[in-house]
Amino acid sequence: MNQQEDDQYPVIDPDALFPSFYTNPSVQMLAERSRWTVSDKDKTPINTRELMTTGRLWGAHEISDSCLVTLAELKGFLPNATNNAFYLQAQTDGLLVLDIEKTCPPEVAAELLGMSETLYSELSMSGKGYHLLLPLPPNFWDFPLATGKKVLREEHGWYEILLDHWVTFTRTEIPYERYLGPDEDTLPETPVWAELYASLAELAVESPSVDFDISAEKPVIPREEQILELMTRQPHKRQLEKFHGDYSRWEFSILGVLYNRMAAILVAFKDVENHPYDEGDQAWLLYQAAEKIIPHRDKHDEYRNDMPLLMNAAVSLIGRRAAVRDDS
Structure with a gap:
């Protein structure tokens, strides 16, 4: 200087x-x-x-x-x-x-x-x-x-x-x-x-997650673009006001909507493609769909558990749904 x-x-x-x-x-x-x-x-x-x-x-x-x-x-x-x-x-x-x-x-x-x-x-x-x-x-x-x-x-x-x-x-x-x-x-x-x-x-709950390595090479997912287009074709109807302005809860609810869409789509494609669409595939699909449909904010650039914030949320949601299936 x-x-x-x-x-x-x-x-x-x-x-x-x-x-x-x-x-x-x-x-x-x-x-x-x-x-x-x-x-x-x-x-x-x-x-x-x-x-x-x-x-x-x-x-x-x-x-x-x-x-x-x-x-x-x-x-x-x-x-x-x-x-x-x-x-x-x-x-x-x-x-x-x-x-x-x-x-x-x-x-x-x-x-x-x-x-x-x-x-x-x-x-x-x-x-x-x-x-x-x-x-x-x-x-x-x-x-x-x-x-x-x-x-x-x-x-x-x-x-x-x-x-x-x-x-x-x-x-x-x-x-x-x-x-x-x-x-x-x-x-x-x-x-x-x-x-x-x-x-x-006292409101904290255990957050199950899947065995997921973000540093690993992204998997080849059959019909990936078609699945993502189907997942994001319809706009979500979740309003931020309903979540008292809590962006994190609002975004997690949108992930839930995308997960439900993805689950229905994968049922149709799994047998046709003879591909299991495992939890790693699901995490990538959910993360990419979320990036398409959820408005970007600075917090999305932060990392949680060595993963981008939305990827970490997607992995957490898939883990929760897997835990519910295992208990049922």
């Missing part, structure tokens, strides 16, 4: 600009873990090691120090970064993040913001949502199915608890007035953290 560029973009002191973040004891506890980077404008975490060594801007392909850095390294290399992203692993870190969405009603958000157990809080990237860093609740291990989840979501999509997930910290403090409910004369009643956690954790 030349002198003119230095004058145009002066290097900031992140510690001075965001003192409540960098001096927070819980953030400092995470600082030495090599799981830090920054997220780009599409909320994709970048491979900081690659950027350091080659200058190339790649996405972080794994959660390790081959891609990610400590917080001190990140501040030193990118002091002007607009955010600090961290991959949270609740069971290792002893912390959870409550992610309150911008769609959350103000009175509900105000109640959540008032929880006394909160260790650190900030505005989200939209400026209308919130991140709360919280300790593992005392009843964390009482819900074994929930401990293995990446996210626990509230039914309306208003907030979610992140357990094994990226968190993009803005480091921006929450204005005090946001803590007030509709009645600004009194602070809203605040929930107990353990009770809030239990309300979501």
